[in-house]
Amino acid sequence: MRLAFDIDGTLTEPLPPWDWTKVTPAQYVELYKSLKPNQEVISAVNCLYYQDIHDIWIWTSRDVYFAEVTEQWLRRNDVHYNRIFYNKLFVDILLDDKSTSSLNELERMLKRV
Numbered sequence: 302m303r304l305a306f307d308i309d310g311t312l313t314e315p316l317p318p319w320d321w322t323k324v325t326p327a328q329y330v331e332l333y334k335s336l337k338p339n340q341e342v343i344s345a346v347n348c349l350y351y352q353d354i355h356d357i358w359i360w361t362s363r364d365v366y367f368a369e370v371t372e373q374w375l376r377r378n379d380v381h382y383n384r385i386f387y388n389k390l391f392v393d394i395l396l397d398d399k400s401t402s403s404l405n406e407l408e409r410m411l412k413r414v
């Protein structure tokens with residue numbers, strides 16, 4: 302299966318409640334460097350990666366301008382993946398007949414080893 306994981310608030314702990322319209326690129330870089338990893342989710346991603354049957358994608362709404370700091374963070378926090386995509390559309394609700402966002406489905410996959 303092809304599995305996509307968000308970074309901010311998913312692979313990381315929740316982001317601070319800033320006014321995102323006023324954050325400068327330099328502040329984003331410092332924030333992205335400082336975010337704490339969500340170890341539970343990263344362990345699940347790595348477990349799925351090492352099942353060796355999935356294509357693990359990182360899919361983030363971060364701009365590709367932040368690729369260097371983003372990929373350094375992923376390396377530093379030992380996140381294993383196959384591909385990364387930037388500039389994900391931000392939506393509040395996603396309905397997609399080909400996808401699920403169910404944590405139960407993810408847990409089922411982790412037990413399938």
Ligand SMILES: [Mg+2]
Nearest residue numbers: 307308309310
């Ligand atoms: Mg997010």
